[in-house]
Amino acid sequence: MKIEGEFTFQGARERVWELLQDPEVLAxxxxxxxxxxxxxxxxxxxxxxxxxxPVNGVFSCKVTLKDKQPPERYTMLVDSKGAQGxxxxxxxxxxxAQSANSxxxxxxxxxxxxxxxxxxxxxxxxxxxxxxxRQALEALNQALQARIAGDSxxxxxxxxxxxxxxxxxxxxxxxxxxxxxxxxxxxxxxVVIIIFLAWIILSTIN
Amino acid sequence: METTYIGxxxxxxxxxxxxxxxxxxxxxxxxxxxxxVAFVRGEYAHARILKVDAxxxxxxxxxIAVFTAExxxxxxxxxxLLVPPPPIERLVFNQRTQVPLAKDKLRHYGEAVAAIVAExxxxxxxxxxxxxxxxxxxxxxxxxxxxxxxxxxxIHEGLNSNLAAHVIQEKGDYHSxxxxxxxxxxxxxxxxxxxxxxxxxxxxxxxxxAASQQLTVxxxxxxxxxxxxxxxxxLGLSESQVRVVAPFIGGGFGPKIMMFYPxxxxxxxxxxQLKRPVKWIEDRWENFFATTQExxxxxxxxxxxxxxxxxLGVKDVFLHDTGAYDPYGLTVPINSQCTLLxxxxxxxxxxEFKAVFTNKPIVTPYRGAGRQHGVFVMERLLDFAAKxxxxxxxxxxxxxxxxxxxxxxxxxxxxxxxxxxxxxSGNYSPALDKALEMIGYEKFIREEQPRLRVEGxxxxxxxxxxxxxxxxxxxxxxxxxxxxSGKVCLATGVGTQGQGHFTAFAQxxxxxxxxxxxxxxxxxxxxxxxNWGTGTFASRGAVVAGNACHxxxxxxxxxxxxxxxxxxxxxxxxxxxxxxxxxxxxxxQKALSLGELAARANPLRGAVKPGTEPGLEATAYFGPExxxxxxxxxxxxxxxxxxxMMVEIQRYVVVHDCGRVINPMILEGQIxxxxxxxxxxxxxxxLVFAPNGQLLNASFxxxxxxxxxxxxxxxxxxxxxxxxxxxxGVKGAxxxxxxxxxxxxxxxxxxxxxxxxxxICEIPLSPNRLFELVKERVPQNIEVTLATNEH
Numbered sequence: 001m002k003i004e005g006e007f008t009f010q011g012a013r014e015r016v017w018e019l020l021q022d023p024e025v026l027a028x029x030x031x032x033x034x035x036x037x038x039x040x041x042x043x044x045x046x047x048x049x050x051x052x053x054p055v056n057g058v059f060s061c062k063v064t065l066k067d068k069q070p071p072e073r074y075t076m077l078v079d080s081k082g083a084q085g086x087x088x089x090x091x092x093x094x095x096x097a098q099s100a101n102s103x104x105x106x107x108x109x110x111x112x113x114x115x116x117x118x119x120x121x122x123x124x125x126x127x128x129x130x131x132x133x134r135q136a137l138e139a140l141n142q143a144l145q146a147r148i149a150g151d152s153x154x155x156x157x158x159x160x161x162x163x164x165x166x167x168x169x170x171x172x173x174x175x176x177x178x179x180x181x182x183x184x185x186x187x188x189x190x191v192v193i194i195i196f197l198a199w200i201i202l203s204t205i206n
Numbered sequence: 207m208e209t210t211y212i213g214x215x216x217x218x219x220x221x222x223x224x225x226x227x228x229x230x231x232x233x234x235x236x237x238x239x240x241x242x243v244a245f246v247r248g249e250y251a252h253a254r255i256l257k258v259d260a261x262x263x264x265x266x267x268x269x270i271a272v273f274t275a276e277x278x279x280x281x282x283x284x285x286x287l288l289v290p291p292p293p294i295e296r297l298v299f300n301q302r303t304q305v306p307l308a309k310d311k312l313r314h315y316g317e318a319v320a321a322i323v324a325e326x327x328x329x330x331x332x333x334x335x336x337x338x339x340x341x342x343x344x345x346x347x348x349x350x351x352x353x354x355x356x357x358x359x360x361i362h363e364g365l366n367s368n369l370a371a372h373v374i375q376e377k378g379d380y381h382s383x384x385x386x387x388x389x390x391x392x393x394x395x396x397x398x399x400x401x402x403x404x405x406x407x408x409x410x411x412x413x414x415x416a417a418s419q420q421l422t423v424x425x426x427x428x429x430x431x432x433x434x435x436x437x438x439x440x441l442g443l444s445e446s447q448v449r450v451v452a453p454f455i456g457g458g459f460g461p462k463i464m465m466f467y468p469x470x471x472x473x474x475x476x477x478x479q480l481k482r483p484v485k486w487i488e489d490r491w492e493n494f495f496a497t498t499q500e501x502x503x504x505x506x507x508x509x510x511x512x513x514x515x516x517x518l519g520v521k522d523v524f525l526h527d528t529g530a531y532d533p534y535g536l537t538v539p540i541n542s543q544c545t546l547l548x549x550x551x552x553x554x555x556x557x558e559f560k561a562v563f564t565n566k567p568i569v570t571p572y573r574g575a576g577r578q579h580g581v582f583v584m585e586r587l588l589d590f591a592a593k594x595x596x597x598x599x600x601x602x603x604x605x606x607x608x609x610x611x612x613x614x615x616x617x618x619x620x621x622x623x624x625x626x627x628x629x630x631s632g633n634y635s636p637a638l639d640k641a642l643e644m645i646g647y648e649k650f651i652r653e654e655q656p657r658l659r660v661e662g663x664x665x666x667x668x669x670x671x672x673x674x675x676x677x678x679x680x681x682x683x684x685x686x687x688x689x690x691s692g693k694v695c696l697a698t699g700v701g702t703q704g705q706g707h708f709t710a711f712a713q714x715x716x717x718x719x720x721x722x723x724x725x726x727x728x729x730x731x732x733x734x735x736x737n738w739g740t741g742t743f744a745s746r747g748a749v750v751a752g753n754a755c756h757x758x759x760x761x762x763x764x765x766x767x768x769x770x771x772x773x774x775x776x777x778x779x780x781x782x783x784x785x786x787x788x789x790x791x792x793x794x795q796k797a798l799s800l801g802e803l804a805a806r807a808n809p810l811r812g813a814v815k816p817g818t819e820p821g822l823e824a825t826a827y828f829g830p831e832x833x834x835x836x837x838x839x840x841x842x843x844x845x846x847x848x849x850x851m852m853v854e855i856q857r858y859v860v861v862h863d864c865g866r867v868i869n870p871m872i873l874e875g876q877i878x879x880x881x882x883x884x885x886x887x888x889x890x891x892x893l894v895f896a897p898n899g900q901l902l903n904a905s906f907x908x909x910x911x912x913x914x915x916x917x918x919x920x921x922x923x924x925x926x927x928x929x930x931x932x933x934x935g936v937k938g939a940x941x942x943x944x945x946x947x948x949x950x951x952x953x954x955x956x957x958x959x960x961x962x963x964x965x966i967c968e969i970p971l972s973p974n975r976l977f978e979l980v981k982e983r984v985p986q987n988i989e990v991t992l993a994t995n996e997h
Contacts, residue, residue: 112343119900119905
């Protein structure tokens with residue numbers, strides 16, 4: 001699975017860099033994160049709940065940062081595993097200062113995905129992957145704004161989205177992407193709607 | 207021939223039990239103290255296993271034991287080769303069979319790595335995540351055309367390539383045809399994988415009774431007797447200590463004739479180790495990779511014809527995907543090779559195939575078992591030839607049919623039963639005529655299709671022929687017993703998976719004994735009841751087991767007449783056997799019931815003549831010298847929506863010849879079911895693998911089975927050309943419905959979308975794929991069509 005894109009943060013490059021190295025902020029803003037700890041220099045371990053269609057489970061992830069060139073770029077090596085499968089690979093992140101108050105992030109990830117996650121969740125994997133990324137980045141940007149606005153720690157002024165809010169946002173993204181695509185794909189729309197409904201029910205229960 | 211029961215649409219004896227939930231399926235077996243197993247399955251299609259650590263799983267409350275390959279000790283052995291390669295000169299075959307639990311390597315996604323035994327399935331599944339399987343992922347071989355590339359990753363290190371087999375079969379001299387050939391057509395044809403998707407997944411329950419030293423195994427197998435024999439050998443038990451029951455099974459379709467699946471080997475062993483009953487039921491997700499699959503082949507095929515459309519020769523070179531292991535030998539590709547010849551006279555034939563290992567689930571026969579591919583190649587070649595030569599599609603087939611006087615016809619190559627491919631009998635033109643008439647071929651082409659096109663409807667017609675080699679040996683047996691109640695017990699070794707054996711076999715016996723079909727209790731698939739036989743496969747139940755039932759019933763009939771003759775002092779030919787009674791023709795008032803006669807044949811006191819066998823019972827076996835060849839014609843009218851590329855089937859006609867029909871209602875059911883699977887295979891179902899060997903659509907959300915809305919009412923007719931190879935004159939019918947459907951769809955869709963001049967050389971299709979094919983052909987036109995339809 002490939003995920004790539006760009007995102008503009010409203011903040012200086014150094015502040016964005018700092019934010020991205022702060023396990024507490026990351027734990028709050030990365031969707032589905034149940035636990036995130038720094039285990040060593042540039043090493044993190046986390047437990048994340050991921051739901052892709054009917055596949056729902058906790059993945060334990062090891063993230064290693066390497067090739068760090070503050071505040072310009074770094075590579076993330078991801079190795080995650082759970083009862084529902086695995087995802088591992090590398091992501092390249094680049095930060096470019098656009099102005100004193102604006103930083104452009106370019107990211108590119110190539111992941112090997114396997115297990116039920118791939119076998120059963122395939123139809124929605126790309127969309128959910130993109131949606132999770134977008135939401136994480138938006139949440140990070142909000143945390144950044146909160147941090148810039150005051151000196152207080154982000155945790156006190158920034159409230160991360162709940163699991164249910166997150167799940168609903170993913171479902172919306174899934175639906176939006178389905179209808180934007182070519183007419184030939186509409187055949188699958190019925191199925192997607194059913195999954196969407198099931199999803200809403202599930203996320204309500206959660 | 208006058209019959210009372212054979213050939214009649216007798217309602218099925220088993221349906222009452224099945225429809226009221228009284229039939230026992232494997233998952234219905236509940237035993238006191240029973241444990242449940244869940245398997246840890248590899249998540250990589252190709253990887254080296256570095257370490258399997260089950261310690262955390264073993265500590266989990268409720269978990270009784272965890273077994274890895276290491277824990278199996280000397281019980282860990284690769285499975286047996288089920289079908290050795292046929293005696294074909296220069297044949298290469300590399301045997302690599304599946305293992306009970308992966309030890310050093312994972313070779314396809316979902317290979318079992320460890321078995322977790324727990325108090326419940328829930329607890330066992332919870333413990334799956336506790337088992338740490340450390341692997342080094344390897345590049346996977348997924349594309350069968352790249353499997354033999356010099357740099358391809360090696361799936362089995364002991365071999366120097368991924369070649370599983372190489373076989374060449376020839377008849378005549380293909381190269382001799384060129385001087386006389388007016389047309390030579392060469393095509394590349396593809397067939398991709400699907401799964402049988404039986405309603406019931408696999409399952410095994412085993413119970414070891416230490417007190418009686420008896421092992422009982424309930425198994426969803428199509429081959430209970432070979433399973434019993436194999437388990438006894440592996441476990442060091444006498445065959446008489448092992449009872450294997452294949453109870454009611456919700457569909458077999460071939461994957462359940464695959465033997466010694468890892469779970470089948472492990473569950474009985476675990477039950478003996480732990481001295482507690484053990485159950486494993488496959489879930490649907492597991493079924494997508496732990497159960498065998500079929501159909502990946504790539505053909506480079508060539509046909510040479512004369513200008514008047516006669517086949518001079520065919521050359522076909524193909525690759526066959528055998529998956530990660532090849533326990534079933536060469537049955538599938540040999541079937542493709544042989545079935546390609548179809549009902550046609552092909553004087554020169556060159557066929558060469560290479561079977562290749564890939565990092566995909568194991569390939570073994572699935573309804574059609576390679577015949578689809580052969581039929582697809584030949585029928586497509588004939589369609590392209592018809593177009594090229596401007597000959598009608600039905601005519602080019604008729605022109606090349608073997609004629610009734612050509613039988614028996616020796617195709618001079620070796621078939622899956624190791625015997626030369628000799629068609630026993632056939633009469634193909636009447637089936638074609640009947641199908642053309644039923645579907646209204648002429649009228650459709652001349653009137654309806656042009657009218658529909660004016661209305662903007664894209665309707666097309668297809669008509670294809672095929673043969674089905676059925677009823678192969680070696681043998682089956684049956685025992686018929688008339689009990690003192692007057693009821694009859696019939697026991698046979700073949701398992702039953704919904705084919706109507708409880709009725710069709712009973713009809714065969716009823717015909718001989720003159721008893722009501724309902725008064726015959728049929729027992730199948732229980733080694734305690736009958737322990738000689740091979741299994742249900744190759745459309746052979748009615749032919750091989752059916753004729754064994756017939757033979758045993760004839761013997762019992764002889765005993766009845768002999769005894770009654772003595773009692774009545776009447777010559778046997780003057781006795782009448784009907785309605786469960788026997789009487790002299792001229793004295794019906796003296797009638798004795800078969801029950802009374804059975805009691806007399808089994809006296810409690812007194813003396814009998816030396817040499818007398820007790821009771822009215824006989825056991826008989828039947829083994830044909832070779833298989834018999836069924837045949838048929840399928841015709842289809844469908845409509846394609848040019849906007850969505852969805853197809854809608856308007857008519858589906860099957861004219862089938864499986865020799866003498868035992869029960870036309872059951873036969874129709876078999877054909878309907880086969881057509882439904884064929885439609886799925888042609889237009890809906892396809893297993894999609896990522897380049898790393900991950901199966902990407904392992905659920906019914908993404909793997910589309912046709913439903914009642916896609917499967918039309920199938921109109922049936924029969925032609926009966928009895929087989930001379932067995933006393934009943936029957937041929938098999940189990941796979942007929944599924945075999946030619948892909949070829950039929952391709953032809954009818956091309957006809958419906960005639961303006962795009964498509965050449966469909968692949969199955970399965972789908973709306974998306976059809977859209978792509980049309981777009982490749984005429985990129986501008988399709989946009990125009992879409993635009994026009996949107997307004």
